Amino acid sequence: MVQHHLTAEVDAVVKQQVAMARLGVGECGTGWQLFAEDGEMRMYRREQEVDGMVVDPLKAVHTVKGITGHEVCHYFFSPQYRYDWETTLEHMNVVETISEDTLVFYQLHKRIWPASQRDVVFWSHIRHLPNDQDRDGPHIWTVVNQSTEHPEYPGCSGKTVRIYLTVCLLCQTIVNPPKDGAPISRNDISCKITYCSVVNPGGWAPASVLRAVYKREYPKFLKRFTAYVINQSKNKPIMF
Numbered sequence: 001m002v003q004h005h006l007t008a009e010v011d012a013v014v015k016q017q018v019a020m021a022r023l024g025v026g027e028c029g030t031g032w033q034l035f036a037e038d039g040e041m042r043m044y045r046r047e048q049e050v051d052g053m054v055v056d057p058l059k060a061v062h063t064v065k066g067i068t069g070h071e072v073c074h075y076f077f078s079p080q081y082r083y084d085w086e087t088t089l090e091h092m093n094v095v096e097t098i099s100e101d102t103l104v105f106y107q108l109h110k111r112i113w114p115a116s117q118r119d120v121v122f123w124s125h126i127r128h129l130p131n132d133q134d135r136d137g138p139h140i141w142t143v144v145n146q147s148t149e150h151p152e153y154p155g156c157s158g159k160t161v162r163i164y165l166t167v168c169l170l171c172q173t174i175v176n177p178p179k180d181g182a183p184i185s186r187n188d189i190s191c192k193i194t195y196c197s198v199v200n201p202g203g204w205a206p207a208s209v210l211r212a213v214y215k216r217e218y219p220k221f222l223k224r225f226t227a228y229v230i231n232q233s234k235n236k237p238i239m240f
């Protein structure tokens with residue numbers, strides 16, 4: 001099979017991002033500050049600047065009942081659902097289909113804060129990983145989004161500011177089989193979600209404004225997205 005020029009990069013970045021996502025917030029050194037809590041959801045960030053730009057890495061952990069890791073990753077990866085849950089989108093298109101599990105997206109986001117409109121080009125890869133700790137344990141599903149260049153979308157159009165991101169959504173399904181040997185229902189499953197992201201918002205915006213936007217937008221995003229997956233899945237057969 002002819003290798004796409006991105007195949008090696010995708011494989012390397014996915015492995016690296018999954019390893020990082022698996023580290024608890026305790027393990028990967030100090031510096032993670034809890035900044036939002038809502039029920040099972042905990043959101044942490046580290047204060048980090050690159051060339052004076054706020055690029056605070058974010059790590060969110062959440063446990064959601066009634067859905068599987070495959071379902072969470074399916075709705076996060078698949079383009080046909082994106083306008084349903086990504087409310088900041090003005091326009092989105094699949095620039096290239098590298099394979100059935102690797103797509104290149106262009107996204108133009110709505111103008112949110114006083115600064116200019118932002119856009120992003122990234123490859124997105126969905127994968128399920130056998131659970132190497134526990135052979136017959138549930139598979140882990142992941143989606144990794146990584147900014148990339150594409151000749152059709154040069155980053156210097158002038159009208160919009162290009163953002164750069166690395167995002168990893170890592171999901172583990174937890175099954176509590178019913179005692180009486182009945183078939184597994186949605187009441188017997190839950191999903192442990194880890195969402196890691198580093199976004200360089202590009203252009204310039206005051207650190208205080210960016211941090212306020214991160215603090216406001218990320219908790220909203222994760223709650224809205226997981227509520228969307230629950231609502232989409234509840235009357236459908238379980239995707240393990």
Ligand SMILES: CC(C)(C)c1cc(CCc2ccccn2)cc(-c2ccc(S(=O)(=O)CCO)cc2)c1
Pocket residue numbers: 086088107109110111112113118120145163165167197199201213214217
């Ligand atoms: C808030 C900040 C981190 C700076 C930010 C600002 C904007 C630009 C639009 C926007 C959104 C919200 C608030 C302000 N501007 C977009 C994003 C962003 C885009 C994509 C992804 S994704 O995980 O790949 C899911 C697919 O869309 C995550 C985050 C982040």
